Amino acid sequence: MTRRSDTAITPDASASASASASASARPLLDVRDVRKTYHLPRGQTLKAVDGISLSVMPGEVLGLVGESGCGKSTLGRCLLRLTDVSSGEILFEGQDITALKERALRPLRQQMQMVFQDSYASLNPRRRIGDLLAEPLRVHPDPDGRKRSRATITARLHELMDLVSLPVSALERYAHEFSGGQRQRINIARALALSPRLVVADEPVSALDVSVQAQIVNLFADLQARLGLTYVFIAHDLAVVRQISTSVAVMYLGAVVELGETDAVLHSPAHPYSAALTAAVPRPVVGAARAAPLGGDIPSPVARPAGCRFHTRCPFVQDRCRVEEPALHVIEPGHSVACHFPLAEG
Incomplete structure (x- = not known):
């Protein structure tokens, strides 16, 4: 350079x-x-x-x-x-x-939604995944300003599971029952709700x-x-x-x-x-050159x-x-x- x-x-x-x-x-x-x-x-x-x-x-x-x-x-x-x-x-x-x-x-x-780093801390361990994903759908109205029905929320939850490639049965389980990658998929689903x-x-x-x-x-x-x-x-x-x-x-x-x-x-x-x-x-590549680490400490x-x-x-x-x-x-x-x-x- x-x-x-x-x-x-x-x-x-x-x-x-x-x-x-x-x-x-x-x-x-x-x-x-x-x-x-x-x-x-x-x-x-x-x-x-x-x-x-x-x-x-x-x-x-x-x-x-x-x-x-x-x-x-x-x-x-x-x-x-x-x-x-x-x-x-x-x-x-x-x-x-x-x-x-x-x-x-x-x-x-x-x-505007966020997906956080800690997939476990982001999920309430005392609530089922379905309840966690349904919460924003209950709190916020639909695009027409109307409250969502239970059937509408259920259909949306099934869509979200499909989007992140998890089975619908995951909605009935708790956060500790999933791996780290699965929990992050759940967090992504919640962000997309x-x-x-x-x-x-x-x-x-x-x-x-x-x-x-x-x-x-x-x-x-x-x-x-x-x-x-x-x-x-x-x-x-x-x-x-x-x-x-x-x-x-x-x-x-x-x-x-x-x-x-x-x-x-x-x-x-x-x-x-x-x-x-x-x-x-x-x-x-095996044997590829490696750069020297960045010197000094971060101020x-x-x-x-x-x-x-x-x-x-x-x-x-x-x-x-x-x-x-x-x-x-x-x-x-x-x-x-x-x-x-x-x-x-x-």
Whole structure:
């Protein structure tokens, strides 16, 4: 890898995550300078999400990747208003949801759902699976604003079991009677109960065996194709992200440092951090070269370094990096990076 000259960079703060989408199409999800700050004892602050802007088009699968503690899960919860943001805007179908009261937000909950990492903790062990899946159908009215009948709910439960390839008899059982992969299928079914348009999947396969991971990722991909879903798929495993995502956002210390189409980011990474993550993916070929582990420790998010947040671990650091924070800017259509001296093939 070599470095691109920074004179060739054209700043653009409104870079889109997907170059393939029509310029006139409206994003399903539009995130504008979103921040989430936690105030800690002794006057300290933790910037878990630090000025993130990105767009997700209808039908897109955005992979959100980065090391543990970078703010991926916090951002995912903010996107669905499970956690309130400190500042910024989150637009769902053009409507800013960041300041909506719960009563106004409730109808939108049907359109935005989440699949959590811990498949067991996400399910009430004292209730049958059928009761858990039926609950959102009882709480929310149908698209015509009417309360669903028992027969309608039962028919929908059977549809959901078919969607996630589980037998109808699973509805009468409890969470502890299932394997981890089966429980995650149940969580996916619950997220789909109200036919949402957006699903945020927070590390949904990280706690599963490798063989089961592949099955669940394939299920996500199949459901996306069949139902036209839009995903924000949070993961630290780039092999998983490569398999399912159409675009990728790489996070480091609360900020997006690279954003673009999956092939561009994973095959030709422009940020040294992205390059280190992709190089660390195990090679399937025996004897294939392995990159050295990324050096240094992740700085504390409470005491983030001045300048570029990655400069303490970057092998290409220069004086400018230590004092000036780079903005996310376009280096080629559909590909943006927050680096003063992006990498180039060569």
